[in-house]
Amino acid sequence: xxxxxxxxxxxxxxxxxxxxxxxxxxxxxxxxxxxxxxxxxxxxxxxxxxxxxxxxxxxxx
Numbered sequence: 687x688x689x690x691x692x693x694x695x696x697x698x699x700x701x702x703x704x705x706x707x708x709x710x711x712x713x714x715x716x717x718x719x720x721x722x723x724x725x726x727x728x729x730x731x732x733x734x735x736x737x738x739x740x741x742x743x744x745x746x747x
Contacts, residue, residue: 693719699732713737722746 695717705711710733718726723746730739 695719708734710734 696714698714699711702711710731712729713732714730716728718728720726725744727742727744728739729742730737
């Protein structure tokens with residue numbers, strides 16, 4: 687949870703074994719819950735010091 691928002695759950699990469707310092711990896715994922723029929727996921731990949739975030743928007747039919 688960041689910023690005290692109970693609808694946002696964030697997991698951040700701390701460290702790992704057998705990962706080279708410059709190797710690309712998933713740095714963070716955030717789950718945003720917006721009601722019972724909708725949530726958003728934001729996946730952040732880090733490589734060469736550059737972050738790239740992809741956002742997925744899920745809605746129940």
